[in-house]
Amino acid sequence: MPKQVVILGGGPAGVNIAHKILKRSLPTLADLKVILVSPNTHTYWPVGAVRGVIPGEFADDILFHPIQAGFAKYKPDNFEFLEGKATALDVAANSVQVETPPAASRPCPTTSSSSPPAPAPPLVCLKVGAAKTIVVAGGGPAGVETAGEIAAKYGAEKKVTLVVAADALLKGWKPAVGQAAEANLKSLGVTVIKGARATTAFENNGAVGEVALSNGETIATDLFIPSSASLAQDKSLRVSGTKNVWAVGDVGSLETKQQLRIDPQVASLWKNVDAALRDPAAVPSDHKLFSWFASMVKGKTLFTEHSAAYMNGGKA
Numbered sequence: 001m002p003k004q005v006v007i008l009g010g011g012p013a014g015v016n017i018a019h020k021i022l023k024r025s026l027p028t029l030a031d032l033k034v035i036l037v038s039p040n041t042h043t044y045w046p047v048g049a050v051r052g053v054i055p056g057e058f059a060d061d062i063l064f065h066p067i068q069a070g071f072a073k074y075k076p077d078n079f080e081f082l083e084g085k086a087t088a089l090d091v092a093a094n095s096v097q098v099e100t101p102p103a104a105s106r107p108c109p110t111t112s113s114s115s116p117p118a119p120a121p122p123l124v125c126l127k128v129g130a131a132k133t134i135v136v137a138g139g140g141p142a143g144v145e146t147a148g149e150i151a152a153k154y155g156a157e158k159k160v161t162l163v164v165a166a167d168a169l170l171k172g173w174k175p176a177v178g179q180a181a182e183a184n185l186k187s188l189g190v191t192v193i194k195g196a197r198a199t200t201a202f203e204n205n206g207a208v209g210e211v212a213l214s215n216g217e218t219i220a221t222d223l224f225i226p227s228s229a230s231l232a233q234d235k236s237l238r239v240s241g242t243k244n245v246w247a248v249g250d251v252g253s254l255e256t257k258q259q260l261r262i263d264p265q266v267a268s269l270w271k272n273v274d275a276a277l278r279d280p281a282a283v284p285s286d287h288k289l290f291s292w293f294a295s296m297v298k299g300k301t302l303f304t305e306h307s308a309a310y311m312n313g314g315k316a
């Protein structure tokens, strides 16, 4: 029976740790198999998504990458891609239940930058171009930037509201950064609501009609774009209260949800997973937390030039 690592999620963190384990552990652990579970056949570059929601800004093959193509270099004995969604985890039995095929498979149509531009539909499923009112939920970089990109592009054409559960934007950063972000958003015409959580589920590609808030208010809207939640982690990136379950990337609670946290987290996690594969009694090392403030200046490309390297293992 091979040693098996199951990775849930084919985002930048899941793809990166899968490549890292295959590139670094497999050469000396021949009976190793990595199974990557993802509800989507493609992974996308979220850093570019803030502008990608605006029709015509990035072609789909800049933002979306086929997951399996990046793993074609590994043998089927060592790597399997499973299109599906994890629905239950049995920690005691070390097993995951996966629903396949996914409930909704790839509803987004795609275009290619090398083919003539398609007249319709828009780049991503979210109908940003058509919406007159948009509610974005989440006070982290994703929510703040998405609201900012839309407002900067469309100005008074669209009414953009940002709903933030905390009492400030960009919590976990220096307070001045959050204050500056809020001032910038307001100068772009964004309405910022703090201290309230959006409780409406994301469905119908965000065309929900209205968004309910935890303070009892509702906001009528053409489009709803929510952000994400976390799993509690210990300092070694292990999910609290478990032995063999680890978290990396946005799903974790230890660090802010940022692309630039992924490479250092993957490096720490790989060491711990590699040690556990060789010796189940190995004591994991703590992940070294970022202690400095990193600039969010991303320029015109939103780092999309790095997205392909993530998907084919060039960063692992």
Ligand SMILES: Cc1cc2nc3c(=O)[nH]c(=O)nc-3n(C[C@H](O)[C@H](O)[C@H](O)COP(=O)(O)OP(=O)(O)OC[C@H]3O[C@@H](n4cnc5c(N)ncnc54)[C@H](O)[C@@H]3O)c2cc1C
Binding pocket: 008, 009, 010, 011, 012, 013, 014, 037, 038, 039, 040, 043, 045, 046, 047, 048, 049, 050, 084, 085, 086, 087, 141, 142, 143, 145, 146, 248, 249, 250, 251, 257, 258, 259, 260, 261, 262, 296, 298
């Ligand atoms: C709009 C936006 C702008 C951003 N801008 C910046 C920036 O400027 N700088 C920066 O550093 N960071 C930025 N980030 C954050 C950065 O993109 C994230 O930190 C990074 O994408 C996290 O990658 P991830 O793989 O952990 O999570 P994700 O990219 O969210 O991937 C998680 C994957 O898990 C899958 N999944 C979910 N549930 C299941 C399940 N039950 N079973 C199987 N799979 C499942 C999802 O389909 C998804 O593919 C931005 C994020 C967004 C969304």
